[in-house]
Amino acid sequence: MGPLIPQGFVNADLNLFFAFIIGLGFGYVLEQAGFSSSRKLAGVFYGYDFVVLRVFFTAAITAMTGLLFFGYLGWIDWDLLYINPTFLWSAIIGGAIMGFGFILGGFCPGTSLTAAVIGKIDAMVFIGGMFIGIFIFGEFYDTFQPIYTGAFLGNVFIFDTLGISRDGFAMLLIVVALAAFIITQRIEDKVNKTSDLEKDARPSYWIPSAVLIAGGLLLLLLPSQPRTNWHEVSPDKILTTVSNQHHLTGIDEVTYSLINGKDRPVVLVDVRSAEDYARFSLPGAINIPLGQILDHRYENLLRSDQKVVLYSNSNTLATEAWIIATRAGIENLTVLAGGLNGFVQTIFQEEHITDSYNLNVEHQGRFREKAKNYFLSGKAVPEKESVGTPVIKLIEIEKPVQGGC
Amino acid sequence: MNKVQKPYMNPYLAGFLLGLVLLSAFFVTGRGLGASGAVKSVVITTVGAVAPESVANNAFYAEYFSEGPGPMKNWLVYLTLGVLAGAFFSGAMSNRLGFKIDKGPRISSRSRLLFAAAGGLLFGLGAQFGRGCTSGAALTGMAVLSTAGFLTMMVIFGTGYVLAYFFRKLWIK
Numbered sequence: 277m278g279p280l281i282p283q284g285f286v287n288a289d290l291n292l293f294f295a296f297i298i299g300l301g302f303g304y305v306l307e308q309a310g311f312s313s314s315r316k317l318a319g320v321f322y323g324y325d326f327v328v329l330r331v332f333f334t335a336a337i338t339a340m341t342g343l344l345f346f347g348y349l350g351w352i353d354w355d356l357l358y359i360n361p362t363f364l365w366s367a368i369i370g371g372a373i374m375g376f377g378f379i380l381g382g383f384c385p386g387t388s389l390t391a392a393v394i395g396k397i398d399a400m401v402f403i404g405g406m407f408i409g410i411f412i413f414g415e416f417y418d419t420f421q422p423i424y425t426g427a428f429l430g431n432v433f434i435f436d437t438l439g440i441s442r443d444g445f446a447m448l449l450i451v452v453a454l455a456a457f458i459i460t461q462r463i464e465d466k467v468n469k470t471s472d473l474e475k476d477a478r479p480s481y482w483i484p485s486a487v488l489i490a491g492g493l494l495l496l497l498l499p500s501q502p503r504t505n506w507h508e509v510s511p512d513k514i515l516t517t518v519s520n521q522h523h524l525t526g527i528d529e530v531t532y533s534l535i536n537g538k539d540r541p542v543v544l545v546d547v548r549s550a551e552d553y554a555r556f557s558l559p560g561a562i563n564i565p566l567g568q569i570l571d572h573r574y575e576n577l578l579r580s581d582q583k584v585v586l587y588s589n590s591n592t593l594a595t596e597a598w599i600i601a602t603r604a605g606i607e608n609l610t611v612l613a614g615g616l617n618g619f620v621q622t623i624f625q626e627e628h629i630t631d632s633y634n635l636n637v638e639h640q641g642r643f644r645e646k647a648k649n650y651f652l653s654g655k656a657v658p659e660k661e662s663v664g665t666p667v668i669k670l671i672e673i674e675k676p677v678q679g680g681c
Numbered sequence: 682m683n684k685v686q687k688p689y690m691n692p693y694l695a696g697f698l699l700g701l702v703l704l705s706a707f708f709v710t711g712r713g714l715g716a717s718g719a720v721k722s723v724v725i726t727t728v729g730a731v732a733p734e735s736v737a738n739n740a741f742y743a744e745y746f747s748e749g750p751g752p753m754k755n756w757l758v759y760l761t762l763g764v765l766a767g768a769f770f771s772g773a774m775s776n777r778l779g780f781k782i783d784k785g786p787r788i789s790s791r792s793r794l795l796f797a798a799a800g801g802l803l804f805g806l807g808a809q810f811g812r813g814c815t816s817g818a819a820l821t822g823m824a825v826l827s828t829a830g831f832l833t834m835m836v837i838f839g840t841g842y843v844l845a846y847f848f849r850k851l852w853i854k
Binding site: 278280282286291294295297298299304308312320330331332338339340357358374377379380383384388401402408415420445 | 689690691692693695696697698699700701702703704705706707708709710711712713714716717720721723724725728739740741742754756757758759760761762763764765766767768769770771772773775777778779780781782783784785793794796797798799800801802803804805806807808809810811812813814815816818819820821822823824825826827828829830831832833834835836837838839840841842843844845848849851852853
């Protein structure tokens with residue numbers, strides 16, 4: 277259901293009201309955490325106060341884990357989230373300039389706002405400096421522009437950049453954060469010469485730590501990916517596959533599986549409408565109408581270890597479903613070449629060549645003849661349980677609609 | 682002054698709450714938090730009022746006037762108004778209101794303010810290159826696992842640590 281505004285759940289004026297409310301929470305927490313004091317903030321660079329690291333890291337991990345779980349549960353659509361674009365040199369240069377500004381000024385923009393409003397004069401001056409800095413960037417924009425918009429790597433994810441799995445990265449980040457919390461606490465104690473009495477008075481953090489680790493492990497162990505474009509397949513690759521017809525499974529192969537189901541099981545998915553499916557379908561096929569192809573319920577089925585073959589009347593609708601699912605990261609699906617019409621024509625309507633100099637042609641012809649007799653004798657028994665009543669009734673098949681299904 | 686300041690919140694609890702605020706921002710808007718954006722809006726509005734002709738010739742400014750309700754009726758501006766109100770409320774609750782200059786033990790107030798201005802200038806400039814500051818680029822970027830977020834975060838703090846030794850006089854004894 278989320279995010280709310282991009283999907284039109286909230287109108288544009290309430291939008292700004294929400295902004296104010298969220299800002300209230302943001303400002304309140306920053307001030308309560310001690311971020312209104314530049315002395316405390318700068319402590320992270322000298323080891324006498326690591327409050328910045330603690331708050332910052334905890335917040336990042338909380339939000340990240342929350343977003344991952346929300347995505348998993350379908351509460352938030354990652355496709356609609358703003359993923360910060362990576363302009364390599366601009367990010368590095370900007371980061372370096374900000375780091376320099378941090379050590380000189382002792383604030384970052386958000387913290388300076390919270391400090392200024394409670395009367396910190398250094399923060400007000402810092403904000404004045406920010407106006408000038410932004411103004412300089414604006415005035416020299418033409419000069420900076422090549423760096424600013426250069427080296428664009430796309431809206432890339434860190435785990436893709438590092439080449440590891442998303443949940444693996446999340447777990448790694450949690451472990452790194454916990455290690456950082458422990459190590460920085462030691463450093464802080466050393467720098468401040470904290471007495472043992474003070475150390476003993478500190479609350480214990482093993483429960484929150486355990487919760488974080490457990491959350492990370494859960495992410496790692498959850499069986500399937502949320503249906504988002506996390507690992508989306510590039511459009512180029514999809515286009516190449518489709519135009520080379522590499523996504524197709526031949527009619528004979530599917531027929532063979534229908535006859536000898538136990539040797540080579542396939543999952544047949546009928547992507548046409550429920551009415552079409554009820555009227556006529558292949559034995560054992562499961563109906564997932566095109567519009568529901570990304571429905572969470574069917575994900576495990578589509579990600580089956582067995583071969584999954586989508587079909588419609590011709591190739592068109594099934595290929596459409598294939599593209600949608602593949603783009604969403606459900607790979608290794610295939611499409612029945614020629615669709616139902618091709619199947620019916622090949623097995624039942626064509627003359628099968630059972631005698632030829634070409635052995636391949638002859639074997640193919642004999643196989644198809646055998647299949648025809650097999651189906652007509654009514655031996656094709658559905659093997660899946662949740663199938664409904666798929667039956668082959670040749671008489672009722674309709675002419676394919678022009679231009680697809 | 683008359684009342685004792687209350688202690689700061691446990692940093693891990695504060696971080697957790699901040700994470701929830703960030704999460705709710707994502708849930709509502711699909712975007713995270715930001716602080717430098719509102720300052721930028723003010724700068725752009727000011728430039729637009731003082732020198733409209735320079736706005737027209739500058740791609741950086743023009744973008745904000747080309748469409749939509751203008752730079753001030755903006756999500757980040759209202760967010761920042763909320764930040765100011767929330768921080769003021771928090772400061773008032775904890776008896777931390779009052780004019781004051783925070784500084785290291787070895788520098789004068791005048792130097793502190795000069796360095797604060799220089800720091801602000803750099804941060805304002807850097808936040809443009811970084812497409813957001815510590816909140817908008819680093820924290821928000823990390824929450825959505827963007828490469829830019831992690832990169833910016835590491836460079837900000839890395840640079841801080843590299844330079845910390847040279848500017849230690851500003852902060853420690």
